[in-house]
């Protein structure tokens with residue numbers, strides 16, 4: 421199957437004669453075998469098959485295979501959340517004593533995971549500006565650096581990552597580029613085509629698309645040559661004594677080593693699995709991802725243009741607006757559109773932003789983003805409420821900032837609702 425629309429609908433699952441048309445939910449923790457020898461081969465990773473859902477489940481594997489086809493990778497896995505996906509993707513190759521370079525414009529949860537929790541595990545992070553030069557990026561690398569990390573479209577800063585430049589820098593230093601592609605989705609950008617090696621997702625957002633299940637995914641491009649930098653990545657290129665002495669790159673090749681190791685070691689030990697029920701819902705969401713993203717972008721663009729022209733709006737951030745700081749990068753990496761998330765400032769600061777949101781009738785106040793129903797958040801009075809106005813500015817969240825996630829409702833209704841709420845301030 422070649423085109424992305426067809427992959428959304430039919431990727432990852434091809435039923436044989438008489439089998440279910442829809443991906444079946446295999447709601448079973450275990451799988452039965454006739455002999456201990458049969459099962460032993462699975463444990464030794466000599467035969468492929470299922471034995472325990474913490475490691476693998478057919479429903480999850482079909483849905484992971486669909487996401488793999490969408491991103492153009494060679495192997496993929498689902499995780500219980502986007503947080504688990506980013507943790508596994510980095511921890512699969514970075515251990516205590518190692519170092520990782522990450523773009524500073526990333527999701528707050530990922531920032532905490534890296535700067536606080538993984539730091540406690542002995543992994544050091546250096547954060548670089550999304551607008552850094554190639555020289556500044558080079559200067560952040562150390563001999564023990566194991567990966568470079570960024571988000572295609574940063575949540576909530578809405579910066580667009582220069583994926584090509586970041587990929588080249590990662591490869592100059594012999595490490596993979598990991599890109600969190602949650603906001604763009606593979607419909608609008610496929611980071612592997614721009615040189616990224618590993619792609620992660622919070623499938624909780626547009627992929628599920630209906631606010632129904634928390635989940636994550638990791639996709640490997642199969643293109644990073646672990647063997648060439650074998651001394652940097654011993655976990656992939658030397659025998660795993662916790663897995664009967666298997667060497668992942670030898671047994672599974674460059675196309676399968678990364679995901680097999682993350683499944684066999686990290687999923688075995690941490691157990692952040694997605695439930696087959698949630699994987700089924702995610703699979704349903706993917707079937708309309710191409711149709712929904714188009715509409716999210718159309719509505720997002722219309723709302724951003726309306727806000728940019730409104731007298732009560734101080735500023736708007738949306739890379740589809742000519743004049744936006746990331747407009748050119750958006751045209752390069754996101755020619756079909758970016759996403760439905762728009763950030764803007766209401767004139768009158770914190771009080772005006774709060775008053776505006778109180779008057780909204782369609783967009784609900786939620787910490788969520790990226791689903792069918794429009795929603796909005798005023799970080800200064802919610803997620804960042806403990807901060808003073810000065811601290812907010814330092815964190816890049818101005819007191820007047822409203823993050824609006826534009827859903828799939830009528831854009832005329834949304835604009836009328838925004839207009840009446842702005843006028844009511």
Ligand SMILES: *Cc1c(COP(=O)(O)O)cnc(C)c1O
Pocket residue numbers: 501502503504527529530571575600602603621622623624625634635636
């Ligand atoms: C939401 C989000 C995450 C975290 O995902 P969860 O599914 O909530 O764990 C990671 N990265 C980005 C870009 C996100 O928007």
